[in-house]
Every structure is written in C-alpha cells, then in structure tokens.
Amino acid sequence: MHKQNRSRFFITMSALIGAILFAIYIHITNGTFDMSVKDIFTTLLRMNPTNDFDLVIFEFRLPRIVIAALVGLGLGIAGTVVQGITRNGLADPGILGINAGAGASIVIFMFFFQMELAVSGSSNWLSIIIMPIFGFLGGLIAAILIYIFSWTNGKLDTQRLILSGIAISTGFGALSLYISLKMRESDFEMATVWMSGSIYNANWIFILAMIPWLLILVPIIYRKAYLLDYFQLEESSIKSLGIQVEKEKAILLLSSIGVISACVSVSGSIGFIGLIAPHIAKQLVGIHHRYVLPASAAIGMFLVIFSDYLAKTIFAPAEIPVGIIVAILGVPYFLYLLMKTKA
Amino acid sequence: MVTTVIRAERLTTKYEKFTVFSELSTSIKKGQITTIIGPNGCGKSTLLKTISRILKQQSGEVFLQEQDMKGISTKAIAKQLALLSQNPEAPLQLKVEELISYGRFPHRKNVGTLSSKDMEVIEWAMDITKTTAFRNREIAQLSGGQRQKVWLAMALAQETSILLLDEPTTYLDLAHQLEVLQIVERLNKEHHCTIVMVLHDINHAARFSDELIAMKNGEIITAGPPEKIIAKNVLKEVFNIDARIMVDPENGSPVCFGYDALPERE
Numbered sequence: 054m055h056k057q058n059r060s061r062f063f064i065t066m067s068a069l070i071g072a073i074l075f076a077i078y079i080h081i082t083n084g085t086f087d088m089s090v091k092d093i094f095t096t097l098l099r100m101n102p103t104n105d106f107d108l109v110i111f112e113f114r115l116p117r118i119v120i121a122a123l124v125g126l127g128l129g130i131a132g133t134v135v136q137g138i139t140r141n142g143l144a145d146p147g148i149l150g151i152n153a154g155a156g157a158s159i160v161i162f163m164f165f166f167q168m169e170l171a172v173s174g175s176s177n178w179l180s181i182i183i184m185p186i187f188g189f190l191g192g193l194i195a196a197i198l199i200y201i202f203s204w205t206n207g208k209l210d211t212q213r214l215i216l217s218g219i220a221i222s223t224g225f226g227a228l229s230l231y232i233s234l235k236m237r238e239s240d241f242e243m244a245t246v247w248m249s250g251s252i253y254n255a256n257w258i259f260i261l262a263m264i265p266w267l268l269i270l271v272p273i274i275y276r277k278a279y280l281l282d283y284f285q286l287e288e289s290s291i292k293s294l295g296i297q298v299e300k301e302k303a304i305l306l307l308s309s310i311g312v313i314s315a316c317v318s319v320s321g322s323i324g325f326i327g328l329i330a331p332h333i334a335k336q337l338v339g340i341h342h343r344y345v346l347p348a349s350a351a352i353g354m355f356l357v358i359f360s361d362y363l364a365k366t367i368f369a370p371a372e373i374p375v376g377i378i379v380a381i382l383g384v385p386y387f388l389y390l391l392m393k394t395k396a
Numbered sequence: 397m398v399t400t401v402i403r404a405e406r407l408t409t410k411y412e413k414f415t416v417f418s419e420l421s422t423s424i425k426k427g428q429i430t431t432i433i434g435p436n437g438c439g440k441s442t443l444l445k446t447i448s449r450i451l452k453q454q455s456g457e458v459f460l461q462e463q464d465m466k467g468i469s470t471k472a473i474a475k476q477l478a479l480l481s482q483n484p485e486a487p488l489q490l491k492v493e494e495l496i497s498y499g500r501f502p503h504r505k506n507v508g509t510l511s512s513k514d515m516e517v518i519e520w521a522m523d524i525t526k527t528t529a530f531r532n533r534e535i536a537q538l539s540g541g542q543r544q545k546v547w548l549a550m551a552l553a554q555e556t557s558i559l560l561l562d563e564p565t566t567y568l569d570l571a572h573q574l575e576v577l578q579i580v581e582r583l584n585k586e587h588h589c590t591i592v593m594v595l596h597d598i599n600h601a602a603r604f605s606d607e608l609i610a611m612k613n614g615e616i617i618t619a620g621p622p623e624k625i626i627a628k629n630v631l632k633e634v635f636n637i638d639a640r641i642m643v644d645p646e647n648g649s650p651v652c653f654g655y656d657a658l659p660e661r662e
Contacts, residue, residue, distance in 0.1 A: 205412070279507045282498075283498060283501065285485075285486065285487045285490075286484065286485060286486055286498070287481065287483065287484060287485040288450075289445065289450045289479060289481035289482075289484075290479075290481055290484050290485075290550075292449070292450050292470070293448060293450065293474065293477075293478060293479035293481065293551075293554075294474055294498065294499070294501040294502060294554070295469075295470045295471035295472075295473060295474025295475070295501060295502040296470070296471075296501065297470055339489070340487050340489050340490065
C-alpha cells in the first residue's frame with residue numbers, strides 16, 4: 054500500500070523536475086536576446102566567457118528564474134499548509150489576507166523608508182534585506198487580526214477564518230492602494246507593478262534576502278507535514294489523539310506566513326499559485342501531505358517560471374507582471390474547482 | 397474492590413455565554429460500562445467532551461486515576477483515554493487501515509513508519525471490530541455501519557484502558573447498533589476496558605450498562621444501576637414520559653416497552 058504511493062510519488066516528482074528544467078530551458082534561451090544551449094553552458098562553465106552573455110545570464114535571466122522558482126516553491130508550500138489547516142480546498146494565502154497584509158506593510162515601507170535608503174545608495178541592499186522582515190510583520194498583523202476575529206470558544210473556527218480573511222484582505226488592499234496614491238508618480242508606478250506581482254526587476258540581493266526564510270521555515274513545515282494528514286479529521290478526534298491542535302496549527306501557520314511574506318516582499322502578490330498547486334499535487338500524488346508538500350512546491354515552481362516566461366515573451370519587448378499571467382491561467386481553474394465542489 | 401478512574405469535581409462548562417452545566421460532580425468506576433442518558437440538550441455530550449479534555453471547562457477539575465488532568469500532557473492522556481466523537485470525519489480517499497493507524501499517534505515516536513507493535517495493535521483493533529475484510533477500501537466506499545466500526549477501531553488502536561463513546565449508535569440500523577454495542581461489551585468483559593458512553597436508546601442503555609447517569613437541564617438527576625434508574629418515577633422526571641416497564645425475561649434487564657408523553661410542566 055505504502056510502496057504503491059511512494060513509487061507514484063517518485064514518478065510524479067521526476068516528471069515535475071523534468072517540466073521545471075524544460076521551463077528553465079525555454080526561459081533562459083528565449084527573450085530579446087536569443088541564445089543557444091551551448092552558449093549558456095559555455096557561459097556557466099566559464100569557457101571563453103563574453104561580457105554580453107554574462108550580463109544577460111547572470112544579471113537578467115538567472116536571478117529572475119531563481120526568484121520565480123523560489124516564489125513558486127514558497128507559495129506552493131504555504132498554500133498546501135493553509136488548505137490543510139483550514140480543511141478548505143478553496144483557501145489560499147491570498148484569500149486569507151496574508152498576502153495583502155504583507156503587501157500593505159511593504160508599500161508602507163517603500164513609502165517611508167526606501168526612498169531615503171535608496172538615496173543613500175550604498176545601503177540599498179540593506180533595504181532589500183529589511184523588506185521581507187517588514188512583509189513578515191504585515192503578514193503577522195494580518196494573521197493576528199484573522200485569529201482574533203475567528204477565535205471562538207478557545208479554538209480556531211475555520212469557517213470564520215476564511216470570512217474574516219476576505220474582509221482583512223480587502224482592507225489591507227485598500228490601505229496599499231491609498232498609500233500608493235500618495236506616492237510620487239515614479240514610486241507609484243513601481244509600487245503598482247510590484248503589487249500586481251512581478252519579478253522582472255529581480256537581482257541577486259532579493260534572492261539573498263529570501264533564502265534564509267525559506268531555509269529555516271521550509272524544513273520546519275516539512276517536519277510537521279504529517280500532522281496535516283491528521284488535521285483532515287474533525288477537531289474532537291484530533292484532540293482525542295493527543296495532538297496539541299492549537300499549538301501545532303500556530304507553528305504551521307506562522308511558518309507559512311513567514312514564507313509568504315518572503316515571497317510577497319520580492320515578487321508582490323502572486324495569487325492563485327497557493328490555491329492551484331496543492332490541488333494539482335493532490336490529483337497527482339494522493340492525499341498524504343508528506344508527498345503533497347514537495348509535489349505542490351515543484352508545481353508552484355514550474356507554474357511561476359513558465360508564467361514568467363510567458364510574461365516576458367507574449368508582448369515582448371513589453372513586460373506583463375507575472376501575477377497577471379498566473380491569474381489568467383488560474384481563474385478558469387479556480388472556477389472549475391468551484392463547479393466541481395458544488396457537484 | 398471497585399475504584400474510581402475518572403472523577404469530575406464541580407465542573408462548569410460554557411459554550412460562548414451559555415452555561416451548559418455548572419458545579420457538576422460525578423465519578424466513573426473502573427472496569428464498568430457507564431451510560432449517560434437524558435433528553436437532547438441536557439449536556440450529556442458536553443459532559444463527555446469535558447471529561448475527555450476536548451472542551452475546556454470554565455472551572456472545576458477532572459481527575460484521571462486521581463491525577464488532575466490539567467497537569468497531564470495531552471499525549472499522555474491519549475494513552476489512557478480515547479474518545480469516539482459524535483460526528484467523526486475523514487477524507488473520503490483515506491484507506492481504512494490508514495485511518496485506524498492514526499489511533500497509534502500517541503504511541504508513535506517515529507512519524508514515518510509503524511513499529512511491529514503498532515501493526516499488532518492495528519490488527520487486533522480490526523479483528524475485534526470485524527473490519528479486517530475491508531482494510532484496503534477507501535472511507536468513501538463504506539456504509540454508515542462499517543464506518544462507525546472503523547472509527548471504533550481507530551479509538552481502540554489508541555490502546556487505552558478507558559473508552560468514551562459519544563452516541564456510537566446514532567444513525568445506525570438496528571443490527572449495526574447491536575453489533576457496535578456487543579463489541580463494546582466484549583471490550584469491557586474481555587479486555588477490562590472502562591466504558592463511558594452517551595446513548596439515546598434507554599433499553600440499550602439498560603441492557604449494556606452497569607451504571608446509568610440520568611441528566612436533565614445540565615444537572616445529574618440520579619445515578620445508579622439500571623434497575624434503579626429505568627423506573628417510572630425517574631423516566632417521568634428526566635424525559636417527562638409515562639413509561640411502562642417490565643423485566644426482559646431473557647437477560648433480566650429492565651425494558652421500557654411503551655410510553656406516553658406527559659403534559660408539559662412548568
């Protein structure tokens with residue numbers, strides 16, 4: 054029984070890794086400056102490097118792909134956790150208001166500090182490192198508000214969790230918009246593009262800012278993933294088994310908020326990945342979260358890299374925020390899921 | 397000698413602002429089957445949930461083997477006490493055997509694999525509940541009666557000496573009701589499990605219990621052996637019915653064979 058699940062998991066994962074490599078391949082070779090695979094390998098392996106290739110690969114395309122991959126991974130994981138905790142297949146970090154909270158907080162940060170920091174030049178990278186922390190605070194505030202509104206009788210009411218999440222998400226969205234309207238025109242444009250989810254201004258410092266969050270939080274989540282299986286039972290049964298439900302939920306939720314904030318702070322709000330990836334993962338590898346989690350992470354990676362490829366090529370040389378591409382792909386799937394749950 | 401395994405002292409439990417019961421005290425004797433009866437909304441399920449730490453009491457203490465439950469870790473409690481809740485739910489694609497294996501949670505050290513001891517207990521639980529035949533099926537493919545037995549098996553896999561059952565026979569047909577209760581009886585007789593359950597059928601309660609607790613409006617009206625509780629005056633007070641009672645010639649337990657509603661009293 055377990056063997057069967059495991060082989061299904063390994064086959065799926067190999068296929069997903071293949072898909073990711075394919076997405077990276079088309080992303081790195083295509084663009085305003087087409088390159089062959091041979092060019093890329095010679096550049097990566099430092100065999101007679103040229104400045105042009107170096108610039109395109111190391112400064113433009115590679116950071117972008119790495120960020121797309123990390124954001125996809127983070128959102129896929131966070132989405133799995135949020136859906137697992139709420140026992141609601143339509144829950145998603147975006148719906149819960151965590152994205153919006155992190156986003157609003159980063160817009161505030163941009164408004165008050167970044168310009169000053171950017172002016173002083175050399176400390177620019179510092180502001181990028183600080184951004185995820187701000188994002189985390191915003192995400193945390195959103196999460197605390199959601200907790201307060203959905204806490205009844207000493208436990209988390211998951212139905213209320215989603216309703217208050219929608220309200221808080223709208224509230225923070227309005228706040229972000231209000232603040233961004235107060236910005237100078239150039240900042241406003243930057244903020245709007247960032248809010249709709251884009252990664253084309255990616256650079257290595259963003260990646261550096263993001264990696265510690267993922268390195269610490271993803272293993273914590275993976276270690277606790279098996280609990281998500283138990284969380285699919287109803288509350289009394291879980292408690293009766295001796296699981297500290299509220300504590301474990303808080304650890305998982307906080308870790309996910311951290312992951313989401315790190316993602317939001319570099320890419321803005323990319324919706325739907327956290328919703329779609331876990332669903333596809335469950336279709337592929339079954340209901341065990343030890344399998345769903347990595348599969349969902351891989352699917353998230355693939356989706357964001359591929360969507361970003363579309364974002365940069367469809368209307369080239371103009372760029373579309375990747376969040377919009379993801380939404381265009383995601384909305385029909387979301388509606389399909391809604392129809393299916395009704396039936 | 398009969399000893400007490402669970403003792404509730406001056407328990408008060410609330411839902412939001414509604415007090416279900418206050419200052420309620422009772423005790424459960426070791427190795428016996430105790431059944432809580434009473435009309436809907438009298439607080440019997442809430443009492444069961446409070447003594448199993450599913451609900452937190454507002455005040456008062458619950459003692460498990462003379463130890464205050466607040467001082468015992470929830471995992472340690474789960475090794476002594478299992479609860480089959482009223483409306484258990486599980487993902488429909490989950491396999492029967494896996495669901496039952498969840499019951500091993502409090503005993504497991506390694507999350508990845510089941511030990512041979514775990515496997516042994518799971519086999520035993522499936523054997524007693526007669527669920528071995530559909531161990532590889534998914535929950536979606538089971539009937540209501542089969543599901544209830546699977547849930548019971550999961551509680552048994554916890555390997556506890558105390559088993560709490562919240563309306564284990566509700567929604568089951570007559571044959572399955574009896575089957576579930578006979579499993580419970582066997583656990584009590586052969587494995588010396590202490591059983592506390594909530595039942596609606598007073599004849600089942602009378603037939604399978606050593607001890608009955610009759611509740612109404614958040615208070616324990618009376619407690620004692622079935623012969624004492626299944627009586628005209630008690631049933632009148634608790635359920636507001638005029639019951640006709642006789643003794644089952646087969647097994648000697650009191651049976652209510654007919655009843656009429658009494659006019660509402662204020």
